[in-house]
Amino acid sequence: MTLHPITDSNSLKNISYEIRKDILRMLAEAGSGHTGGSLGLADVFTCLYFAAMNHQPENPQWDQRDRLILSIGHVAPVLYATLAHAGYFPKEELKTLRQLGSRLQGHPGRDHGLPGLELSAGSLGQGLSVAVGMALAAKLNRQTHRIYCILGDGELQEGSVWEAAMSAAHHHLDNIIAIVDRNQLQIDGKNSDVMEIEPLADKWKSFGWIVTECDGNNHSEVLDAIAFCKKQENKPQLILAHTKMGKGVKEIENDYHWHGKVPSKQQAEDFILHLTK
Amino acid sequence: MMESYINKGNKSTKVGFGEGVFLAATHLDEVVVLGADITASVGLDVFAKNFPERFFSLGIAEQNCVGVAAGLALSGKIPVFSTYGVFAALRTADHIRISVCYNNLHVIIGGAHAGISVGPDGATHQALEDIAVMRVMPNMTVISPCDATQTVLLTKRAIENLKGPVYIRFGREPVPDFTSEDQEIEIGKGQELCPGNDITLIATGHLVWEAIQAATQLREQGIHARVINLHTIKPIDAEIIIKAARETRRIVTLEEHQIHAGFGSAVAEIVVQNHPVKMKMIGINDRFGESGKPEELMHKFKLTADEIFYTVSRFLHDNL
Numbered sequence: 001m002t003l004h005p006i007t008d009s010n011s012l013k014n015i016s017y018e019i020r021k022d023i024l025r026m027l028a029e030a031g032s033g034h035t036g037g038s039l040g041l042a043d044v045f046t047c048l049y050f051a052a053m054n055h056q057p058e059n060p061q062w063d064q065r066d067r068l069i070l071s072i073g074h075v076a077p078v079l080y081a082t083l084a085h086a087g088y089f090p091k092e093e094l095k096t097l098r099q100l101g102s103r104l105q106g107h108p109g110r111d112h113g114l115p116g117l118e119l120s121a122g123s124l125g126q127g128l129s130v131a132v133g134m135a136l137a138a139k140l141n142r143q144t145h146r147i148y149c150i151l152g153d154g155e156l157q158e159g160s161v162w163e164a165a166m167s168a169a170h171h172h173l174d175n176i177i178a179i180v181d182r183n184q185l186q187i188d189g190k191n192s193d194v195m196e197i198e199p200l201a202d203k204w205k206s207f208g209w210i211v212t213e214c215d216g217n218n219h220s221e222v223l224d225a226i227a228f229c230k231k232q233e234n235k236p237q238l239i240l241a242h243t244k245m246g247k248g249v250k251e252i253e254n255d256y257h258w259h260g261k262v263p264s265k266q267q268a269e270d271f272i273l274h275l276t277k
Numbered sequence: 278m279m280e281s282y283i284n285k286g287n288k289s290t291k292v293g294f295g296e297g298v299f300l301a302a303t304h305l306d307e308v309v310v311l312g313a314d315i316t317a318s319v320g321l322d323v324f325a326k327n328f329p330e331r332f333f334s335l336g337i338a339e340q341n342c343v344g345v346a347a348g349l350a351l352s353g354k355i356p357v358f359s360t361y362g363v364f365a366a367l368r369t370a371d372h373i374r375i376s377v378c379y380n381n382l383h384v385i386i387g388g389a390h391a392g393i394s395v396g397p398d399g400a401t402h403q404a405l406e407d408i409a410v411m412r413v414m415p416n417m418t419v420i421s422p423c424d425a426t427q428t429v430l431l432t433k434r435a436i437e438n439l440k441g442p443v444y445i446r447f448g449r450e451p452v453p454d455f456t457s458e459d460q461e462i463e464i465g466k467g468q469e470l471c472p473g474n475d476i477t478l479i480a481t482g483h484l485v486w487e488a489i490q491a492a493t494q495l496r497e498q499g500i501h502a503r504v505i506n507l508h509t510i511k512p513i514d515a516e517i518i519i520k521a522a523r524e525t526r527r528i529v530t531l532e533e534h535q536i537h538a539g540f541g542s543a544v545a546e547i548v549v550q551n552h553p554v555k556m557k558m559i560g561i562n563d564r565f566g567e568s569g570k571p572e573e574l575m576h577k578f579k580l581t582a583d584e585i586f587y588t589v590s591r592f593l594h595d596n597l
Contacts, residue, residue, distance in 0.1 A: 069348075110380055119351070123375045129341045130376055133348020133356070136333055140309070140354075160372070163341035171333065 006050045012219040015085060016046040017277045020248045022081040022094050024275075028268035030098040033106065036245035036258040037152065038078040040183050040217070044241055045082040047222040048148060057087035060115040066145050067118050067134055071127020072152040072181065073107035074260075080104050080114075088116035125158025127151065128178060132164050135173040135236075146230075149178045154186030157195045162207065168236040169208025176236040177229045178209075181216065183245040185256040200240060209238045216241030248275050282470070282489055285426075287451035290483070291389050293425035294447050295320025297432025298357050298385075302328055308436060309349055311335050311342045311358040318449075319359040319389040339364045343372035343386075350382035355436055359387030362404025362446060366411050377442045378414045384442050385435060386411075391421075391446045392533025393566045393574045394483060400565035404446075409538035411444040412511045419510040420464065421446045421540070423485035425454045427508060430462055439464065446482065448533075450571045453486045467514040473501035476593060477521035478585070480531035481507050481540050484559075487575075488531055490582030495589060502589065510540055515547045522552040529557045529589055533580065536560035557592045559585060 006012060019042045027033045049055070053066040070079050077097065084091040089103070096102035103114040107122030121127055131149040138145055155161060168176055180200070188194045197203075201211045210232050214225040222241065229237035245259070246252035249271045263271055302308035302324055310316075310324050312334040325332040335342050339360055346356035359365060365388045366373070377384045388407050395403045412419045418439060422428040428447055435443045462468065470485070471492050480488040485506045492502040503525055505517055522528060528548060530541035541558035548556060561578060575581050579588060591597045 119347075119376075120379045121375065123371055125340075126344050126372055126376045129344020129372070130348040130351070132341070133345035133350070134352050135348070136309075136345065137349050137352030137354050140331070141352075160338075160340040160344070163338035164344065167335050167338065167341055167345065170336075 007223065009219050012046050012050060013277050015050055016042045017275065019046060019078065019081045019085055020275055021272050022084070022091065023077045024263060024268040024271050026077055026081065026094045026097045027262040028265045029095045031262060033077055033098060033262050034074040034260050035262050036185070036252065036256070037072065037075040037181060037183065039249060040243040040245045040247045041075055041078045041150070041181055042247065043217045043219055044179060044222055044243070045078050047219055047226065049082050049086045051223055052226045053148065054145065057116065060088060064143060064145050067147045069119050069127045069131045069134070069147065069149040070108060071121060071149055072124065072155055073122030076104070076106065076108050079108065083116040089114065124152070124155045125160040128161055128164035128168070131176055131178070132168050132173060135168065135176045136171060138175055139173070145175070147176050149176065151178055151180045153180055153182045153184060153191055153197060154194070156180065156197050156200070165204065165207045165209065172234050173236045174233050177226065177239065178236065179239045179241050181243055182240045183243045185245050185254070185259065187256070187259050189256055204238045208235060210235045211238045211240065213240040213242065216243035217247050250274065250276070282455045284453035284455050286454060288425035288454040289449060289451045290422060290425050290428045290447035291320040291449055293422065293428030294359070294387050294432050294445060295323050297429040298436065299323045299327065300429065301433045301436040302331070305355065305437065307353060307355045309333065309354045309356050311346055311356060313337060313339055313342050313358070313360040315360055319387055321357070321359060339369045340372045343369045344376045346384040347376035347380060347382050350384050351380070355383055355385070357385040357387065357436070359389055361390040361402055362388030362407040363402060365389070366404065366407035366444060370410055373442070374414055378416045381416045381441050383440055386442070386444045388444055388446045390449050391482065392448055393561065393578050393580065394448055394450045394533060394571040396450065396571040396574060397568050399568040403566035405535050405561050405566060407446060408510055408532070408534045408540055412543060416441045417511065418443045418464065419446070420444065420508060421481040421510055422508045423482060423506050424452060424456050426458055427456045427460070427462065430460070431464065431508060434464060448483055452483045455486060465509045465512045465514060467517040468506040468508070469503065469517065470506050471502065471504035473503035474525050475501045476527045476529065476589065477503040477505060477525045478529050478531060478589065479505045479507055479518065479521065479544055481510060482533055484531040484533055484580060487580065487582045487585055491585035491589060494582065494586040498590070500593065510543055513543055513547060515551065518544055518547045519551045522548050522554045526554050527592070528554060529559060529592060531585065532560040534560055536562055557588065559588060
């Protein structure tokens, strides 16, 4: 059975809230990992897995499923927490993140057998190419499912992303929706200080993509953006999702130091007490 | 019997690769080919003409080609991607490592223009480090056929029978085509082409023919050299290597590649751990190639039968 889409914003907000609690607890338990980006993407992931995507958690290999390619493997915690909430595996397993023998590897690894994981990834700049391959295969098979690909804004500094972007447009892959986590930050600081990537929308448009923007932490805006993309034909689509790194935890929002830092267990519980919906 | 190896006529191994892909594709609808602007140069134009709907042009963007291949494989296709070995294996190394090998996907990567025999294009286009980089990747199978006929057979079989990533290495120049179409061949199993117990020449790729010619010259001097063709570098046939070490006490390896970390090193890894004997590694010794006619370069880098005969003789007589 396909998961019934939830479109009511309050219900989606509640799911994102629960996912953020799990992200904080699993990262505190693991003692290492990427907090900022994982929290920032919780709303996008909720919209995808609970509203936009056609998928069957009890049948992860269903041939007609929409695929989600996570190119930025370091935000694995948001993917794992969302998959668990969607019913792919028990939520209990989230606390094994990054531990020896866990199916929840630091960066996604399919060889460990986690249901719902489409790609082992973690080296930046590779996911969009894989999405292009999946989209070509779907076209060749005359299948109608979509390929979603989550990219980081810092990741767009990798040249191979643009090779992939060019090829998606050349082959008219309108079955790809790429979502850029536009939080403007990377490990060394602001994108604009490390390596300017603007004008981003114009860059993608000039590569032959349809571009739309939204507040990536606002469920109805994200859903509207996806709905807009689904109506397009002949061209791949890109959503610039403006998010806040660390969203939900006021103390760490927009602080790039929290890209690869985790809270202590006590700190995680304090953060959860004040977590905003 | 050495006399049984007759050159049926020179033929490029890249043509063999193209034929192998085409033959597999005629009965396997899953086979798709990715073009990186040099489709004819790597022997894949036959496929592109016959199966245009399964041929995807991706331009001069090798890293993207590798990722696209991974996405196709994850969707049940059997993608074949080929370009010059320097780009296919080296420029793309991290993409092959993560998108293909870590995901353990059945992607066929063809490394064309292998070795110094590429000739006048010079160092930038002579793949001399690809074996080293490809064989170190977990899950990867590395194949290096000795002639066009064998390239057809191994390419077809790799597409049809293997499950994980495959790197197939082949050259540009027409070279002697001497193995038979109904030869016994299995991926992962070496072939003993000439018997002998005085020394063993273990070769891969185009140098197998040169090794056979060198063995003929050695036999005229009363030296019976065993010749082994290791068309599969990984997984390597440990058994045939250990047997040679035990029975012939000396091993010479031959490759159109850097001897460091390359084919000879792969053989040495088996020898030193199982039955250490003295070895001599013939190949490129830590330098770049250069322009010249293929035969001039083969001579300069001491990779012809005559040079091999001389090197092996010195190794046997003077321990050099």
